Every structure is written in C-alpha cells, then in structure tokens.
Amino acid sequence: MSSDKEELEVSIWRGDDAGGAFEDYKVPAQDSQTVLDVVSWVQQNTDPTLSYRYACRVGMCGSCAMMVNGVPRWTCRTHVKKVLDGKKVTVAPLRNLPVIKDLATDMDPFFDKWVKAGGVHHPSKTRDDPIEPINPKSIARSEADTGIECINCSVCYAACDTVTGNADYLGPAALQRAWTLYNDAKDADQQTILDAVSGNGGCHNCHSQGSCTLFCPNELNPMKAIAGLKRATATSLFKRKK
Amino acid sequence: MLDMRLYMLQRITALIMAPLTLGHIAVMIYAIQDGLTAAEILGRTQGSVLWFLFYGSFVVAVSLHAAIGLRVILHETFAVQGKALSVFTWSICLILLAMGGRAVWAVTAV
Numbered sequence: 001m002s003s004d005k006e007e008l009e010v011s012i013w014r015g016d017d018a019g020g021a022f023e024d025y026k027v028p029a030q031d032s033q034t035v036l037d038v039v040s041w042v043q044q045n046t047d048p049t050l051s052y053r054y055a056c057r058v059g060m061c062g063s064c065a066m067m068v069n070g071v072p073r074w075t076c077r078t079h080v081k082k083v084l085d086g087k088k089v090t091v092a093p094l095r096n097l098p099v100i101k102d103l104a105t106d107m108d109p110f111f112d113k114w115v116k117a118g119g120v121h122h123p124s125k126t127r128d129d130p131i132e133p134i135n136p137k138s139i140a141r142s143e144a145d146t147g148i149e150c151i152n153c154s155v156c157y158a159a160c161d162t163v164t165g166n167a168d169y170l171g172p173a174a175l176q177r178a179w180t181l182y183n184d185a186k187d188a189d190q191q192t193i194l195d196a197v198s199g200n201g202g203c204h205n206c207h208s209q210g211s212c213t214l215f216c217p218n219e220l221n222p223m224k225a226i227a228g229l230k231r232a233t234a235t236s237l238f239k240r241k242k
Numbered sequence: 243m244l245d246m247r248l249y250m251l252q253r254i255t256a257l258i259m260a261p262l263t264l265g266h267i268a269v270m271i272y273a274i275q276d277g278l279t280a281a282e283i284l285g286r287t288q289g290s291v292l293w294f295l296f297y298g299s300f301v302v303a304v305s306l307h308a309a310i311g312l313r314v315i316l317h318e319t320f321a322v323q324g325k326a327l328s329v330f331t332w333s334i335c336l337i338l339l340a341m342g343g344r345a346v347w348a349v350t351a352v
Contacts, residue, residue: 165318
C-alpha cells in the first residue's frame with residue numbers, strides 16, 4: 001500500500017443531458033488502483049449519488065467505458081498511475097452518446113445502429129438441417145474471426161470523429177459487426193447487409209482516421225472492416241452479388 | 243449523408259482527375275522547354291477537339307468531386323443538412339462547371 005497521505009485529484013463530470021460540470025474530489029492513492037476503483041471510491045465514500053456503470057471489472061463485459069483524460073477507455077483495465085497528469089485525472093461520460101446521469105450514458109443509439117447496419121443473423125438453414133462444417137482457415141472465416149471479439153463497449157464509437165460530425169453515421173462497431181456477418185458462411189443474406197451499410201449513414205462516410213482501431217481495448221481493427229465493406233459494396237454495385 | 247452513389251461518384255471522378263492532372267503537368271513541362279508564348283499555346287489549343295475533351299472532362303470531374311467533398315465538410319463541421327445541403331452542393335457544382343467551362347471554351351474555341 002502507498003502512503004495514506006498520498007491523494008489523487010480527481011475531476012468527475014456530474015450532470016445529465018441538459019448540462020453539468022466537472023466536480024473535484026480527493027481520493028486516496030493505492031497500489032494497482034484502476035480508474036474504476038477511483039470512481040467507486042468516490043461513490044462509496046464521498047457522494048453516493050454518483051452514477052456510473054460497471055459489471056465484470058475484468059475487461060469482459062464492456063460496460064465501464066468512460067472518457068479518461070479525454071480518451072475513451074475501459075476504466076476497469078486502466079491503471080490510474082498510467083494516466084495521471086501529475087496527481088490529476090478527469091473522468092467523463094463516453095463521447096457521442098446522450099448522458100443519462102453523471103458517468104452513465106444512454107447506449108440505445110449505439111445498439112440501434114448495430115441492428116440498422118444489418119447486424120442480425122440471417123439464417124441459411126433450419127434447426128432440422130445438419131450443422132454445416134466451416135473451415136477455420138478459409139479466407140472469409142479468418143476475416144470474420146478478426147471482429148468477433150468485439151464486446152460492444154462503445155469505445156470506438158466514442159473515439160470516432162465522424163460520429164461526432166454526422167449523427168446518422170452507423171459507427172465502427174456496428175460496421176465491423178456487419179463485416180463479420182458478411183464473411184460468415186452461415187449468414188444467408190449478404191446483399192441485405194451490403195444494402196444496410198450503403199445508405200446515408202453507411203460505411204462510405206468513414207474518413208479512415210483510424211481512432212476506432214487506435215483506441216479499441218481489444219486491439220481489433222474496425223477501420224479495416226469498414227474498408228472491406230467499402231470494397232464489397234463497390235464490387236457488388238457492378239456484379240450485384242459477392 | 244454520403245451514400246453509395248455520391249461515394250462512387252467522388253472516387254470515379256478522382257480516378258479521372260489523376261491521369262489528367264499528370265498529363266497536364268507533363269505537357270506543361272514539355273511545352274515550355276524552348277519558351278512558349280500565350281499566342282503559340284492558343285495556336286495549338288484553339289480548334290482542338292482533343293484539348294477541349296481533355297480539359298472539358300477535367301472540369302466536369304472537378305466540379306462533381308469538389309462539390310461532394312465540400313458537402314461532407316459543410317455537414318460534418320457546420321451541421322448543415324437537408325435541402326440547404328443539397329442547394330449548397332449543386333451550387334458549388336454549377337459554379338465550378340461554369341467557371342471551368344468558360345476557361346476551357348476560351349482556350350479551345352476558334
């Protein structure tokens with residue numbers, strides 16, 4: 001344990017969608033302390049009305065993402081010592097999403113776009129058919145595998161400047177999901193997926209700035225997935241099938 | 243805001259502009275080697291269907307390409323949308339087309 005006298009200066013955004021401001025708190029520094037530990041300490045010891053969201057605390061559920069010093073991060077997997085600016089750290093709700101209260105954002109727009117991007121399975125068989133064997137080394141399966149570790153934390157969505165400027169843009173996570181399904185041999189409707197990502201807010205709005213790939217805590221590459229969708233939609237325009 | 247149609251149009255016009263730009267620069271470098279007056283340049287371009295098509299297609303490509311690009315900037319940076327955005331896009335396209343077309347006509351018409 002560090003000295004009990006050592007304190008962190010923590011600024012936490014308090015408010016709702018109508019407005020708010022940063023409030024400052026003093027939090028005792030501890031060894032191996034995560035940003036989520038810091039936020040929890042404030043809620044448990046200083047202000048029980050502080051609202052925030054978390055579940056697993058080990059980087060599996062994707063619910064504790066927040067802006068830490070202006071950067072989207074999983075707070076449960078971010079050691080506070082690695083992000084401290086002197087003794088200071090700021091914690092704010094995820095960017096590009098409506099705020100419900102304090103650090104808790106409304107994730108509905110994020111998940112609505114997931115569905116809008118064709119991110120639902122289109123079955124190719126019924127439950128009575130035998131299970132189709134899939135070659136794990138096929139090119140399409142390898143491509144699909146690159147995106148399936150996404151846990152919907154919305155870090156990429158918060159990092160994306162195109163989402164900030166264009167509210168209709170589907171965003172990196174939803175488009176990566178579409179690309180995964182497009183490459184899934186068990187998905188029966190690839191053209192529906194391509195049509196879903198070719199509209200006003202579709203993959204063609206991406207500027208390839210790469211913030212999604214840079215900040216993804218799972219080290220996935222949504223920018224590459226979006227580039228794949230751009231290629232696939234352009235090809236389908238001429239061929240009208242994959 | 244930027245759908246498949248506008249995206250493809252912007253990429254295709256970029257593909258058209260790239261070789262035309264290189265061709266323009268190459269001809270400029272080649273043509274001025276021994277000095278060249280405006281009258282001599284006009285002597286070669288006026289009445290030339292080839293140069294009319296060369297610069298004419300460049301002007302059309304630029305007008306479409308730039309209008310779509312500025313449309314994106316206006317929407318994402320200044321939140322312009324709907325009819326105002328369409329009016330802006332078409333205005334830029336037509337202004338560039340008129341200015342460029344006038345210039346092409348000036349050097350290629352007899």
